[in-house]
Amino acid sequence: MTIRRCVVSALSASAFLALVAVLPASAHAEYRSSVPSKDATVDAMPGEIVITFSEPPAASAAVEILDGCDRDVAGVAAASNLTLETDVTEGQPGRWTVGYSVVSAVDGHRTNGRFAFTVEGEPDCAAASGRDDPGRDGTDEGGGDFPIIWIAVGTVALIAIAYAVRRFSL
Numbered sequence: 001m002t003i004r005r006c007v008v009s010a011l012s013a014s015a016f017l018a019l020v021a022v023l024p025a026s027a028h029a030e031y032r033s034s035v036p037s038k039d040a041t042v043d044a045m046p047g048e049i050v051i052t053f054s055e056p057p058a059a060s061a062a063v064e065i066l067d068g069c070d071r072d073v074a075g076v077a078a079a080s081n082l083t084l085e086t087d088v089t090e091g092q093p094g095r096w097t098v099g100y101s102v103v104s105a106v107d108g109h110r111t112n113g114r115f116a117f118t119v120e121g122e123p124d125c126a127a128a129s130g131r132d133d134p135g136r137d138g139t140d141e142g143g144g145d146f147p148i149i150w151i152a153v154g155t156v157a158l159i160a161i162a163y164a165v166r167r168f169s170l
């Protein structure tokens, strides 16, 4: 009985080690290439950003595309085989950055990354901002702070309850 249990645990341990040894061979959904490519300079604003990964990205991918005025111009993202195509809604020239968070459809691992490229021309950020800077808008900031207050209140309440339960159970 004891020997059998020992053999079983030794077998499962070696199976686990074999699995761990195999896993790094699958490289997750790593960035392979993109259009426009990393650090490239293009003379016209791209209509879409295409990123190719080493493994197919799941449909739940999140992409942020910041234009020369640091505004997110990412439209709809669509995954197809190894590529993720994201529409660009509008934008200003300058230095663009693309951030992505994708989950490999093969092994479920998440990969986050960022790359930049340049669109030739001078950005006209004043003209492009039809709406005002959202950071200056008090209601936006208030909305962002609200949940943090409730998380803090909830945490304090939980600690108080846990403390009370411990005291009364002793």
Ligand SMILES: [Cu+2]
Binding pocket: 026, 027, 028, 029, 104, 107, 108, 109
């Ligand atoms: Cu992986």
